[in-house]
Amino acid sequence: MKKIISVVMVLLLLVCAIPMAVSAEEAQVTIINEAGSYVIDASQSGPVDIDGVKATVTLSDAQVSSKGRSAILVKGGSDVTFVLVGDSSVSGDADAYSCGIEVEYGSKVSFEGEGTLRVTGGLWGAAIGSYGTDRNIPAEERVKVGEITINSGNIFAYAGRRGSGIGSGYHVDANLITINGGVIYAYGNECGAGIGTGYGTSGGAIGVAAVGDYSAGRIVINGGEIYAATKWDQGFDYSDLAALNANDPGTFAAGIGGGYGSAAPDIEINGGKVVAIGSCGGAGIGGGRGTSKTAQYNSDTYKVNVKIGGNADVTAITANSRSKEYNSGGAAIGSGRGTHTGGSIEITGNAKVVAVSATQAPAIGASKQKSPVDGATPIADSIVIDDNVDLYAVSAGSYAVDKDAASLSISPEYFGSSDRWFFGEDAVAITDITNVKAESPKGEMTYTVPTGSVSLWSRIKPVQDEQGAEVKKTTLGIVTPLAMAVRFEDGSVYYSGDSVEVEIGKDYHFQMCCVDWSTRDTNGEKKIHKPYETFYPAATASQHVNHGIYSDDGIGLAGTAVYTVRISDSYTERSYDEATKTFVLPKGDRVLRTDVNKCFMAYRFHFSKGDYNKQTGIDKVVYDTGIEHENTLEDFRYNKPLESLSVNLPLGSTVTAKAYKNYEFIADADVFVEIDSENPDRSYTDYYWPY
């Protein structure tokens, strides 16, 4: 018996020992030094070295992390293709100089496959690229980075401190980054660019490394969908500059290009969709923020060259950190604040470009803060914008395009000769921050610009239909009755204050919907919709409350009546035909006002024997959500049946109304919402419960 017990004990010990051995194995570095194909999956968690080989490495639901070094190191002149399968995570050490995937100079990596890679840099390190040092050092002493190519996959690259998302680390130049496809979110950190260099320098001395001495190398984008920001939570919605400014991380870097103190000598975007946002004086696409100190600036090395062409769809933004002017001044495309030139910018081919800058810089060109070289206002060396480019540029306080560039090439067919081009000086009288008015050969025109912009924009490229005829597009503002929305034929739902891009002369069908009142914001926070006053400044404060939500998923109700809106090519034609339910709007005042025409019916619910302490609710609209609330006025107002309920309802809908006494259910009734046949001109209907 004792023997048996002993044997069992030994077996148990062996079984216990197996995981310990595996664990010890995992902590070791896996070395790939023979050419071939390899798979790193969930069973491999320790760091990996790929040394001196041409290899294909599949990351299949891999979870690789490291201590004291990069998680994956590609070195020794390796040429590695990473194939992405499943959802993999690779993380460097936040406490040690490291990357997620470190690519030593002389090596190159490419990414393929359809999987997802979440990669995070370590201290002073890029997520993919190089780590750096905490010393500002001459170029010859710096760590260098290899070449990075992305062909496909879903890549989320989060820089470590002072690193770039994809590119270099702290005090390191980037090299060659090529993106041909994939969906990429690249985020810098603490003055590192999303794609490009990490933190360069805030100023040093020429001979060591001044502003401009660090370089983003060459960045080529041929395809894919790329979102590059200077921090992971910066956001990309340029329609609300106030929100962008509030979220600005204050990191002085470009979205794509230079980190703080870094130049961007060679950025080429030939295709794909690109959204890039700079921060606090860094460009959206271009150079990082510079310095005002001459001794810390090197005008010989600070260069910016950006070429956008092909069918690229580019959105470049610079924010204005915490709305402080001294935290702004980066161009959307061009240079950062505290530099001497906007460099050379070419936008050609069929590119579609949206460029939005905060204050003290044009959207395209040179920052207008004084040059650290001579104190003069910087200008771009050269700007070329071809005829076929579709451009939308907005600058808050400067020219949309740097009109003072040393060389400015824009087709004279458009420049100042039609309504398609406007520059700051053409609209100096602008005071309305929402609706920009400008004189043009066609009369006064009004344009809608993003919230918070105070100056101007330019726009080009007439769209052509299949027959080659010009298609003119413009924006249509929406105003709805309280707690209602409009839904267009493509399924898009718009609320008061929203706008939609439409073609001039084209009919658009829409329907009226009412929202679920329980989705309305009762706290005054504009969580969902733009402020009502955007298009309806005369509205009362209570009307400014957000409007709640309509959705085809059963939130709110939709009507059946078909309405039509068309923007006329005229400045004066305006009508609403009640019979056809058709709005025709002049192109000078493109606001669809469904609140003042009979596009709905207001139902007022009463009780025959008195309204006191009796309530009405409507399924999907005004009802008790069953959610516990604080017993406040607002809760009763929006989430409970109401006394003397008055509700705007869409024609053709059928509502189930419910009567309550002291919030106890009494009865219900189905109501078909229609025009009162006895009073067809009246826009309200009184409904009486028999109680």
Next chain:
Amino acid sequence: MKHFSLKTLSLIFVFVLAASVFSACGVDPNVKQEDDRATSDYVVDTGEDTQETEREGYHSYGNGKTDPVKIGGVDVSVKDFAVRSYELAFMMAQKNFDKPTDIPVDAAVQYAFSHVYIKDLNTITNKAMQYRDATEKQIRDTLKAYFGTDDFDVTSSVLYNPEKKIFEMWIPQYGTNIYYTVDAVNVSSDKAEITSTFFNELKRSTMLGRATVTVAVQDGKPVIRSLKAE
């Protein structure tokens, strides 16, 4: 001891075998499997101890009367008129009319318009709201088919576009499941009353309402004459 172990093992084996049979077939013996009839047509006498299972999408689930009612020698599907009753009483909120022309024109046209495109309105897919148009002839033909009359001023409807001379409508969000029991009685040689009781759920425990529709045969086809619902 040895004998007991074998017996136990046998029981376990049988149990495992039975479990594996059910498991492999994916059959839950507590759920009655549906047949093809249930998805497309009136369900014949499901009885007290059986019930249909709730399905994805929108359907009507009937119970009660088993056979078509004969009116003037014409077989009339009670299921169809149970659904028509629901449509008129609850979707269109027309709970009481002595003759079809008592229905307000907007509701009548919307009802006809919907039926130009969909037979049972409860099967409409709510999440795919679509723009549709229809001619006046289509509207009138549908009104005649359902009510035996087109004596409505249809072009006064809010759905009519006089410029285009067509009716336009966003298909309404009528998609829902209908649970009901139905019975029918011939009240004369050419009329029958079909009474449907509607419920909120499949097991038919809480009543939503009741509707009695009078159906007559006109030109060899059944049409709605009146409706009373609560």
